[in-house]
Structure formats: structure tokens, C-alpha cells
Amino acid sequence: xxxxxxxxxxxxxxxxxxxxxxxxxxxxxxxxxxxxxxxxxxxxxxxxxxxxxxxxxxxxxxxxxxxxxxxxxxxxxxxxxxxxxxxxxxxxxxxxxxxxxxxxxxxxxxxxxxxxxxxxxxxxxxxxxxxxxxxxxxxxxxxxxxxxxxxxxxxxxxxxxxxxxxxxxxxxxxxxxxxxxxxxxxxxxxxxxxxxxxxxxxxxxxxxxxxxxxxxxxxxxxxxxxxxxxxxxxxxxxxxxxxxxxxxxxxxxxxxxxxxxxxxxxxxxxxxxxxxxxxxxxxxxxxxxxxxxxxxxxxxxxxxxx
Numbered sequence: 052x053x054x055x056x057x058x059x060x061x062x063x064x065x066x067x068x069x070x071x072x073x074x075x076x077x078x079x080x081x082x083x084x085x086x087x088x089x090x091x092x093x094x095x096x097x098x099x100x101x102x103x104x105x106x107x108x109x110x111x112x113x114x115x116x117x118x119x120x121x122x123x124x125x126x127x128x129x130x131x132x133x134x135x136x137x138x139x140x141x142x143x144x145x146x147x148x149x150x151x152x153x154x155x156x157x158x159x160x161x162x163x164x165x166x167x168x169x170x171x172x173x174x175x176x177x178x179x180x181x182x183x184x185x186x187x188x189x190x191x192x193x194x195x196x197x198x199x200x201x202x203x204x205x206x207x208x209x210x211x212x213x214x215x216x217x218x219x220x221x222x223x224x225x226x227x228x229x230x231x232x233x234x235x236x237x238x239x240x241x242x243x244x245x246x247x248x249x250x251x252x253x254x255x256x257x258x259x260x261x262x263x264x265x266x267x268x269x270x271x272x273x274x275x276x277x278x279x280x281x282x283x284x285x286x287x288x289x290x291x292x293x294x295x296x297x298x299x300x301x302x303x304x305x306x307x308x309x310x311x312x313x314x315x316x317x318x319x320x321x322x323x324x325x326x327x328x329x330x331x332x333x334x335x336x337x338x339x340x341x342x343x344x345x346x347x348x349x350x351x352x353x354x355x356x357x
Contacts, residue, residue, distance in 0.1 A: 081105065082138065084128050084146070091180030094172040095160060098148035099181045100124040102134045103189055107141035112195035112356055113185050115145045115178060115211070117204025119226075121156030124148040127204070132347035140356050143191055145181050149174065149203065153239050159200075159207035162233035169214045169267045174207065179215060197354045198222040201341060202288060205280075206232075209296065212275045213263040223278040223350035225341040226288050228252070229299040231262035247288050252295055259295065260302030274303055277329045278353045280346065282337025290333070297323070297331050304328045317345065 087099045104111075114137070118127035124146030128134055137144050149159045151174065165172035185191040198208045198219050205227030212222045213230040232246035233239050241247040264270075277300045281293035301308060310323035319335040330353070334341065342350070351357050 084125060084134075087181075087184065090184040093177045093180060094165075095174035095177035096150045097174060097177040097181075098124060098150070099184070100128065100146040100148070101181075101185060101189075102128060102137055102144040102146070104137045104141055104143075106138075107143070108192075110190050110192040112142040112197065112354070113145060113182060113191040114142055114351075114354070114356075115147065115182065115196070115198045115200075117147055117159060117198070117200030117207050118149070119200075119202030119204055120149075120153060120158040122201075122204075123157075127201070131201075131342060132344075133199070133351075136347060136351050136357075140351065142195075142351075142356055143185055143189055145178075145185055147174075147178055147181060153236070155240065158203040158239070159210075161203070161206045161210050161228075161230075162236050162239045164235075166210065167214075167231055167266060175210060175214050178207075178211060179218060182218060193218075194220065195354075195356075196220060197356075199225070199347075199350050200227075201225045202227070202339065209277075209299075212277060213266045216267065216270060216274050217272055219275045221276040221278070221354050223280065223353060224296065225280045225346070226282070226285060226339060227279070227296060228288060228292050229254075229259050229262070229295045230266065231259075232292075232295070241287055247292065252292060254295065254298075256298035256302035256308065259299030263299060263303050274328075276327070276353070278350060279329070279331040280334065280341050281332070282334045282339065282341060284336050284338045287339040293331060293333065297325070297329065300329045301325050316349070 082105045090099050116133045128146050133144050149157045151160045160166045160174040198211045200208045205224040208222045208224040209230045238244050246252045279296050283290050306325045312324045321333045324330045
């Protein structure tokens, strides 16, 4: 297990280095990443950075982009393509920074009881506060709010879609796990987790779907569309968990486990679609290294922002 942990740290370090319509002009002279303090209720003690492009609609869409364990909002801003896409298409990007220690760096809380209940507290409530702030401060469109993230951020993407289906219209989770996969904090580290481990998490679609429905009891409104990404050679968050995510969200939508279509949008990108609600990308030969070039653009297209 020490070897696994060393491998994780090596991968995380490499990732962090890699991470090193009519529009109207804004009043800012040049867009830049800005830290926001006092953005509202913040039980997770999180930090918030926001990127507001110089040119944007009066009511821009909002994308919440979340880093992996050991990363940060500014790091994900520097190492992903979402900011450049914001410049092109005129949406805001919120970059939260997790502050929860999970044994190998700061990660988004997807394990605590509080984080698995709508309004329960911890990081999910903090992230919703950031969205509300962006709507009030920058005129963000409440009907066009989206979530995306890598690894821990991909896990939190599924979390936010489950807990706040009335806030988020769609999400793109890179290298994530199903909502409510982790039992508690002790179950989170991948070298000891019953969720990740060697990919041992295996529940029925009904069980996974029930977990989402229990997160917001009585909710009968529309559910956010879901895009899922995973590398077939990922050993940190095993590739087998992609299937568990598919089972969860297709069950939530009442869809068959059989895809309605399959294709290869790019070399080594194998895509399965389930009606127009869920799509899953298997990236052949990729390890724990997503999103890579072009994938953020595919997520933004899925959101309808391109």
C-alpha cells in the first residue's frame, strides 16, 4: 500500500505541474482570476476564485470547475482549458478550492454525512453559496449553471448534481465515482477505500439511484444531464467505476442500461449515449490524467454553451 501511496503522490505531483449570441464588453480592462471572500454561507471553509471574461452576455452562464486532490482553484484555472473557453463563449467560471484534509492533500468532501444531504453543510453548501454570489454580483443566469471537475472534483460534480438538481442543469465528471460511494472519511483514501480500492464498489442500479433520490427527498423536478469520462488504464480511481456511475444516472432517469447509440468522436474516445440524458466516454489507454486536450470543449458543448 505504501507503493500505491507513492504512486498516487507521483501522479498528483505530475498533474499539479501540468495544471501549473450578442455580447457586451464588461467594465474590466482585462480578465483575470480574482479571489472572492465573504461570498456567503461557507461551512466547508472553502476559498473561491472566479474568472469573468471581458466579453460576456448580460446574463452569462456559470460553470463551476473543481480540482483534484492536492490541487487548488488557481491550479485548475492554470492547467485546464475552461478559462480560454470562457473567453470564447462568454461564461463565468467559479474555481472552488477545497480545504478538507484527506490524508494526501486537500480534497472535496464527498464522504461525510453532512455532504450527502441537501443543505446538510460542508463543501456542497459552500459551493452553492459561490453560485448564488456569482448570480447576484455578475448577473449569472440561474437557468444555466453547470458543474465539472477532475478526480475529487469529478466526485464532487456527481455530488452537486445529486444534491442540487434544481441549481445545476448539467455536469461533466472526469474520473469520478458515483454519488454516496464513500461510507465515511476513513473510506476515502484510494489505497484503503471500499469504494475505489481495486474497483470493488458494485451496487445495483436501483441502489445507486436510490442514493440520489434520498439526497433530496420528495424532489420531482427535472434532473441535470450527465456526462462521464474515465481512462481505461486508470488505477487510482479504477475504470470499473465508470460503469457504476452509468448505472446510477441511467436509473435516476429511468433509462435502460443499454446505450441508445455508440460512436468514436475522436481517436481513442469511445462514447456511449443513453437517450439525451447521459453520455459516457471511455478514453482508451488513459490513466488518471483527465481532462486532456479537447475534453473541456466537449464538456462545454454538452452544456450547450458553444
